[in-house]
Amino acid sequence: MDLLQTIFGVIGDLTWGWALIPLLVVLGGFITLLTGFVQIRFFKRMFRVLSGRNQTSDPDAISARAALLVSVGGRVGGGNIAGVAVAITLGGPGAVFWMWAIALVGMATSLVECSLAQLYKRRQPTGDYRGGPARSILHGLGAQYRWLAIVYAVCLIAAFGLGFNAFQGNTVAGAMQDSLGVNRTVTGALLAVIAGFIVFGGIHRIAKVADVVVPVMALGYIAMALLIVLLNITAVPGVLVDIVANAFGFREAVAGGMGAALTQGLQRGLFSNEAGLGSAPNVAATADVRHPISQGITQSLSVFIDTIFICTCTAMIVLLGGIYQPGAEAIDGIALTQQSLVFHLGPWAQYALSAMILLFAFSSIIYNYYLGENALTVITHSHAARNVLRLVIIGIVFLGATAPGATAVFFFSDPLMGVLAVVNLVVIMMLLPTCLRLLTDFRAQLAAGVDRPVLDPADFPDLDIDRTAWTGKAPAG
Structure with a gap:
């Protein structure tokens, strides 16, 4: 176990610890300039x-709005x-400004x-659609890069399907135990049962649940923040x-000043x-839309909602309260937000x-599951394998919730997400000229x-496009 932790620690250092974040920032800025x-x-x-x-007129299709809400439900979570x-x-407080900045740049990357x-x-x-970076590799870069698609798929399953779902279960169970006194086992069992009902229903059931849960949770949190802003206008x-x-750096709130912020x-x-990072595209590909750029624009909105809206809400809750003291001893993130809310309301x-x-x-759990399922279909189309993955993820959610220290086992999640990001950045850079052609076509129309x-596949005869997915005719409605 120690050897594995050392190996994954090195992987994490080679990705997140060295140059990945600056590369994401630079690439996002480069894309922003190239796309005008x-x-x-x-x-x-x-x-x-x-x-x-x-919205598509086909009641059985995943609409652009549904795909957006699933993505927002996955992006919005403990990080916010x-x-x-x-x-x-x-x-x-300066960290908030740089969160805004990276969101604006990230909107172009997304x-x-x-x-x-x-x-x-x-x-x-x-009749459903599947896509994502793995299929972009297979059909955009060619079959000779199938090994890279497999690497991506394995990392996605391990990081999001397993590791991050354990963390989500742990976060919920901890919050419920601390605030309501609910036993971790009860919370874990409830999460596992509800998650199981939804994931066995596939992407359509996930989309329907997201269509209800995401607006409620996002608007509810934003409403609380707006109330606090009005009370402290x-x-x-x-x-x-x-x-x-x-x-x-004009005012240093913490040691490190501008660098820390x-x-x-x-x-x-x-x-x-x-x-x-290559996660959201898996969900974006499920939507039935007229032109690829249309869904790209829609997914940019999910970045805006996540960081500009939701993260700013948390920032205002914390900075307008009397709990946060610059330079004071750090308070656990959840506790700081919770104590600040109590201070205000x-x-x-x-x-x-x-x-x-x-x-x-919960929305993150079902989102993470779909990422794992979609990645699995790149490796195998076996229904049995898909059902095994569903059962494993349900078990992982329960394990993460019931055992406070269980999530320490998933030390590989962040390093593998770093590998995911590296692979995705390679794909973006290699296929960026193709995306610029799409953007030119979109703007010309x-x-x-x-x-x-509307995308007409006949305008792109050199690309390996599924003609049954793009008929060149707009869906009604």
């Missing part, structure tokens, strides 16, 4: 998906509640990786000034919104937060007066 600041030019268009105008509080504690996943998606016998300008001043903001922001707020954490973690551009 696409996240800003299409910003208004991102919100069209929420109105329902882009605990991670932001940790970033502020270790990096000062657009590219999700558009590629859409382009190379494959229609399944059931006169202090908001001062907090915003502190965020900017600390971000550029920059490091914590970028790291926590990337962990929260997952832009460039009273004891009832800790119970509301526990409910939010339950919904956040808009310029010609086409309100909702």
